[in-house]
Amino acid sequence: NAGVTQTPKFQVLKTGQSMTLQCAQDMNHNSMYWYRQDPGMGLRLIYYSASEGTTDKGEVPNGYNVSRLNKREFSLRLESAAPSQTSVYFCASRATPHSPPNTGELFFGEGSRLTVL
Amino acid sequence: GEDVEQSLFLSVREGDSSVINCTYTDSSSTYLYWYKQEPGAGLQLLTYIFSNMDMKQDQRLTVLLNKKDKHLSLRIADTQTGDSAIYFCAETLFLSGGYQKVTFGTGTKLQVIP
Numbered sequence: 292n293a294g295v296t297q298t299p300k301f302q303v304l305k306t307g308q309s310m311t312l313q314c315a316q317d318m319n320h321n322s323m324y325w326y327r328q329d330p331g332m333g334l335r336l337i338y339y340s341a342s343e344g345t346t347d348k349g350e351v352p353n354g355y356n357v358s359r360l361n362k363r364e365f366s367l368r369l370e371s372a373a374p375s376q377t378s379v380y381f382c383a384s385r386a387t388p389h390s391p392p393n394t395g396e397l398f399f400g401e402g403s404r405l406t407v408l
Numbered sequence: 409g410e411d412v413e414q415s416l417f418l419s420v421r422e423g424d425s426s427v428i429n430c431t432y433t434d435s436s437s438t439y440l441y442w443y444k445q446e447p448g449a450g451l452q453l454l455t456y457i458f459s460n461m462d463m464k465q466d467q468r469l470t471v472l473l474n475k476k477d478k479h480l481s482l483r484i485a486d487t488q489t490g491d492s493a494i495y496f497c498a499e500t501l502f503l504s505g506g507y508q509k510v511t512f513g514t515g516t517k518l519q520v521i522p
Contacts, residue, residue: 295450322508331416333496333514334451381450387508395439395500397510399450 293317297382297400304372304407312367312403314382321387323365324349324397325357327378334381340365341387372407379404412499412513419519426484428516430497435478437499442471442482445494445515454495455482484518492520 295316304310316323321342326334336349340359354376356368365384369376383397413431420426432440438459443451457464457471457480464471470483480497494515501509 326512331514333412334512336510383450385508394453394456395508396441396453396456397443397451397498399452401448401450 295382295384295398295400297380297403299403300401301404302406304369304405306373306407308372309368309370310372310405311369312380312382312405313364314366314400315364316382316384316398317363318384318386318398319362320384320398321362322385323359324383324385325355325365325367326381326383327351328381328402329378337367337380369405372405374407377405377407412497412511414495414497414513414516416514417517417519419521420487421521422487422489424487426482426487426491426518426520428482428484428495428497428518430480430482430513432478432480432497432499432513433511434499434501435475437501439500440471440473440480441498441500442469442480443496443498443512445496447493451496487518487520489520489522492518494518 298313324339325337328334335351337355338357340346343362346357358366380403382400385397441456442454444454445451455469468485472481494517496515497513
């Protein structure tokens with residue numbers, strides 16, 4: 292059982308280039324999330340998808356787009372990368388509805404480390 | 409405010425107890441979590457507590473919840489070098505429409521000195 296799989300694990304981009312981070316989960320979870328992690332700032336939500344076919348903005352959506360391709364896959368796209376988007380990106384999923392015995396646990400991928408020069 | 413607050417760094421000696429503190433924002437939060445992040449990895453759930461509980465113990469871990477002060481703490485007894493990691497507290501708030509808003513703290517880096 293792979294859980295949440297993200298690709299690529301590392302990427303270096305030049306300012307203005309575009310790229311897509313891929314995420315897939317095999318736990319049949321309805322909800323999927325993209326976070327970014329920066330030193331001293333914790334995790335900040337970029338976009339989320341409460342269920343297949345829906346996506347919504349989180350705290351820091353500017354400069355990003357997402358696609359919920361199907362129940363398993365949720366991709367994050369940077370159309371024109373900027374140095375401020377240098378970060379570690381995490382995809383996560385959780386089962387919903389959130390009621391016992393479901394603890395509401397978020398399951399995370401291993402992260403994608405992006406550097407924009 | 410909107411921020412879940414944690415101190416950024418904690419250093420303890422192997423065998424001592426570690427206490428990591430967190431102040432959360434919303435008294436309506438129903439679930440509070442501690443996640444652990446080891447170097448180069450994603451976050452993994454360590455433990456959680458329901459808002460109607462004051463304390464939860466799980467082997468070396470003790471979670472204390474003070475709802476009046478919106479204060480959450482994680483105590484690790486007999487801290488080992490393998491406990492070195494970043495620890496995040498998180499709160500979950502249920503909003504209308506079924507959406508669950510999860511807010512993470514900044515993370516506390518625990519360094520265990522042999």
